[in-house]
Amino acid sequence: MSPCQQCGACCASYRVDFSVHELDEQGGRVPSGLAVEVNDTLCRMRGTDHARPRCAALTGTIGQKVACGIYEWRPNPCHELEAGSDACGRARARHGLLALPLPH
Template identity: 45%
Template sequence: MPDQGGNCMRCGACCATYPVLFAPEELDSRPGGWVPTALTETIYSRCVHMQGTAHSPRRCVALQGTVGEEVRCTIYGQRPSPCREFAAEADAGHGDARCADARRLHGLPPLKGSYDAFPIG
C-alpha cells in the first residue's frame, strides 16, 4: 500500500495478497531500523516477513479494515520498503500488473492506468 489517500484506502488488496519480505536491517530492533519488530516473523535467516503474509491466505497483521471497502495501514509511517515501492503511482490512479492482479483476486477492477487493465463485467 503506497498511498494513504483515495485508491488504497478503499482497497488494501496487495496487503492481503502478497508476501511482504524485507531485510532485517529495517526492523526497529536494529540501529536505524523503523519497522515494528513485534509485527514480523522470521522464517528465513536473511529476511523477515510481516506477520500474516508468509502463507496463504495472506493478510498483513498491520492492515485494519475491510479489503475493498475501507482500510488503513496501522504502521503507515513505519511500513517496510516493499510497501513503499509497491505500485508507487496508485495514488495518482495508475496501478501496475501486480496491483491489478491483487485487486482482481479480491473482486476489484484494476485501476485506470494499469497497463494490463481490462474491462470487467
C-alpha cells in the first residue's frame, strides 16, 4: 500500500484549483459535480476551500486509511504533489503526522 493510501493529509490541507477544461462537461475527466466555479477559467475541488479543507472525493480517516473516489480522474494539481515533498511534509505536520522520506 502506498503511503498516500494511509495518509490523505494533502487532500485535507490544500485548496485545489484547476482549469475548467479538466471538467468532464468541458471534455476533461474531473466530475463536474465535485467542482465549484471560481471564475471563467478556474474551478476548485469541492470542500478544499473550507476553513478546514477536505476534498469531497476523499474517503476514510487521515493518517490511517484513505482513498480518492476519483483517483483516475483527479485534476492536475493532485498529480503534481509527491509523497515526501515539502508540500507533503507540511500537510502531514498539519495533521500531526511525521514527514515521509524525501522522494528519490
